Amino acid sequence: MIKIAVDAMGGDFAPEEIVKGVEAARDRYDDLTFLLFGTENQVKPLIQNMDRLTLIGTTEEIEMGEEPVKAMKNKPNSSLVRAAQAVKDGQADAFFSAGNTGAILAASIFIIGRIRGVERPALASAFPCFGGGHDEFVFMDLGANAENKPSHLYQYGILGSFYAESVMGIKNPRVRLLNNGGEEDKGDEVHKAAHQLMKDTDAFNFLGNVESREIMDGTADVVVADGFSGNATLKAIEGTALTMMDQLKQSIKGSGIRGMLGALLLKPALRSLKHKLDFNENGGAVVLGVKAPVVKTHGSAKANAVANSMGQIKRMVQENLVGKTTDFIKENAEQLKVKKSSK
Structure with a gap:
């Protein structure tokens, strides 16, 4: 037991x-x-x-x-x-x-x-994505640490890669660093330094920075973030998903008989999308x-x-x-x- x-x-x-x-x-x-x-x-x-x-x-x-x-x-x-x-x-x-x-x-x-x-345990979660050959990616840190050092973010790359490979079965997982631009000189000094640490290591498969708008596109198997940015991004995505699903429901209801008939035809697809975007379905975040x-x-x-x-x-x-x-x-x-x- x-x-x-x-x-x-x-x-x-x-x-x-x-x-x-x-x-x-x-x-x-x-x-x-x-x-x-x-x-x-x-x-x-x-x-x-x-x-x-x-x-x-x-x-x-x-x-x-x-x-x-x-x-x-x-x-x-x-x-x-x-x-x-x-x-x-x-x-x-x-x-x-x-x-x-x-x-x-x-x-x-x-x-x-x-x-x-x-050095610093972090909150990690499997997050839905739409592309790249996998249904989910590892996202960490999601709020355990509001501030991080470059070495913490570097270790998150190692821990996240291990989690993606051992738990989710992703071979040689692709790691990206959440930042405000794709170029390696973007971000504050912490993120610039973290990028350099990740770029120079053989400990994991680092592919550079990723912007928050791209993290669900399937271009990464592990997205590393400081706790403040990770938590803010998580809540923004959750709120957007809830709002969009609610607005879609309201639009269908207000579109008359044709809209309702169309919704019936699309019901399986819409249910699948709702299931994927429902963060309650995926359990919680793990303290790695x-x-x-x-x-x-x-x-x-x-x-x-x-x-x-x-x-x-x-x-x-x-x-x-x-x-x-x-x-x-x-x-x-x-x-x-x-x-x-x-x-």
């Missing part, structure tokens, strides 16, 4: 949607068990069936707007901290939360622990570089996204992603350190 420690109080719709998602995952996957950490009088009434669920009462919550490290230290009995501690203590195999991103990262680093050789599987899903995630994230964690544990990552980092220690002086 795989045991997942769940922060039941994290997220905009917690604990209701978190509990619903956990129960859906429990019913979907017969080899998963869950430790739910949360305020007992809020969580317990929501649980329909205690099969393979254990509720552990907590008395504190870390809110979305709190300063991450301070909140983690000041609220040791919060659902987020207790869930991470359960993984550290060997009581669970993985940690899940939809809560405060910074607090999740802080708990991942300071409680669960960083893999030796990784820590000693246990950690998945953080969107703060506004509903039950379906939570359940899909549990399936994602199940695959990570079964495929021993953390163990393989640790071995990979040991084997490539010199490549990871080669540019360390350029910070």
